[in-house]
Each structure stands twice: as C-alpha cells, then as structure tokens.
Amino acid sequence: MQVTLLVNGEERRLSAEPLTPLLDVLRDTLHLTGAKPVCREGFCGACMVLLDGAPAVACLTPVALADGRSVETVEGLGTAETPSPVQRALEEHEAVQCGMCFPGMVVTLTHLTRPGNCAPTRDAVKAGLVGNLCRCTGYERIVDAALAVMEDGR
Ligand code: FES
Ligand code: FES
Known part of the structure; x- marks a missing residue:
C-alpha cells in the first residue's frame, strides 16, 4: 500500500506492506534509527514514538495504522547542539x-x-x-x- 506519514513535521510517502511494523519503516526505509528494536514485543518502550501526540510502541504498530498521521521520533525532539x-x-x-x-x-x-x-x-x-x-x-x-x-x- 501507499502510505503517507507526517514524520517530525515532514510529509513522507512510501510503499509498504500494511502490517510492516512502523519501527522497521522508520529505521530501514526512512533511516531514522533513534527508535530502538530491543524486545520487539511491546514491553520495553525503547521503540516509543508519538503518534498524533500520544506514545505508541513502534514495534507493534502496523504502518497502515500510522497512515495519514503525525509521527514524532526522538530525532525530531532535539539535537546534541540544541537539546530539548x-x-x-x-x-x-x-x-x-x-x-x-x-x-x-x-x-x-x-x-x-x-x-x-x-x-x-x-x-x-x-x-x-x-x-x-x-x-x-x-x-x-x-x-x-x-x-x-x-x-x-x-
Ligand atoms: S522494542 Fe520493546 S517495546 Fe518495542
Ligand atoms: S537501559 Fe541503560 S540507561 Fe536505561
């Protein structure tokens, strides 16, 4: 399917299988590697992102569920030079x-x-x-x- 994500304020369009974890799309397709694949079972929170402003574990979020929505990752929150x-x-x-x-x-x-x-x-x-x-x-x-x-x- 075609997916449109608003990632850290920037519109990103991509093609993905609907059930692909959002975490994999962020890391492998968009090269945003801040969210970490640790347990991949929803327990640890290392992959947390904000989906329309609410915390969501990206490892258990199918990318189809994020279509058309805002996704904030740690990369969008601050930098070494300008920490949040x-x-x-x-x-x-x-x-x-x-x-x-x-x-x-x-x-x-x-x-x-x-x-x-x-x-x-x-x-x-x-x-x-x-x-x-x-x-x-x-x-x-x-x-x-x-x-x-x-x-x-x-
Ligand atoms: S990797 Fe542990 S909750 Fe997602
Ligand atoms: S797991 Fe090492 S600082 Fe939290």
Missing part, C-alpha cells in the same frame, strides 16, 4: 547510563511534560513511565528530570 528541555534535564540530572532505553524515555517524557498530559507529581510521572524499562539507571533521577521540566515550565 527534557534532554537537557536528563543530562543535568545525570540520568543516562548505557542509553539503550533513552530514545524511548525521551519520547515518553516529552509527552508527559507537555501541558495537560501528566500531573507534576512523582507518582504520576512514575505511572506515565510504566511502559519504559531501564535496566541500569534506576528511575529516581529520570523522575527528578521530568519534574524539573514541569516545574520550570520549560
């Missing part, structure tokens, strides 16, 4: 270790810190991160970073 508020806060709180989970973490935290998506409390942020697994950092600094973004209104 979430990326800057994570760095300031020294929340990153191996980094494997972080593309997905940044995507989910971006959603949570946008106005109206999450109460600025530890419990609410922890609940919002339930779909993102980190095996090395521990979550406290990640939550601290998210709360700092919310409190600053950055």
Whole structure:
C-alpha cells in the first residue's frame, strides 16, 4: 500500500506492506534509527514514538495504522547542539547510563511534560513511565528530570 506519514513535521510517502511494523519503516526505509528494536514485543518502550501526540510502541504498530498521521521520533525532539528541555534535564540530572532505553524515555517524557498530559507529581510521572524499562539507571533521577521540566515550565 501507499502510505503517507507526517514524520517530525515532514510529509513522507512510501510503499509498504500494511502490517510492516512502523519501527522497521522508520529505521530501514526512512533511516531514522533513534527508535530502538530491543524486545520487539511491546514491553520495553525503547521503540516509543508519538503518534498524533500520544506514545505508541513502534514495534507493534502496523504502518497502515500510522497512515495519514503525525509521527514524532526522538530525532525530531532535539539535537546534541540544541537539546530539548527534557534532554537537557536528563543530562543535568545525570540520568543516562548505557542509553539503550533513552530514545524511548525521551519520547515518553516529552509527552508527559507537555501541558495537560501528566500531573507534576512523582507518582504520576512514575505511572506515565510504566511502559519504559531501564535496566541500569534506576528511575529516581529520570523522575527528578521530568519534574524539573514541569516545574520550570520549560
Ligand atoms: S522494542 Fe518495542 S517495546 Fe520493546
Ligand atoms: S540507561 Fe541503560 S537501559 Fe536505561
């Protein structure tokens, strides 16, 4: 099928089998490799993207489901030179270790810190991160970073 995706604000047209995981289209066709294939079963959140602004695991999202919709990947959220508020806060709180989970973490935290998506409390942020697994950092600094973004209104 022909698919049109609005990826990080740019319209991308491509041809794909309808059930191809969005993750594979992003990585193999569009060469956006920020979303990571880790579990490929929807458990770890390393492949998280925002689909029309809501977090979605790209490994379990058929590309047909994303047709005509907005897809935000970690590449669209900030760069090393111009980090997003979430990326800057994570760095300031020294929340990153191996980094494997972080593309997905940044995507989910971006959603949570946008106005109206999450109460600025530890419990609410922890609940919002339930779909993102980190095996090395521990979550406290990640939550601290998210709360700092919310409190600053950055
Ligand atoms: S790779 Fe998609 S949830 Fe783990
Ligand atoms: S920093 Fe290593 S898995 Fe999260």
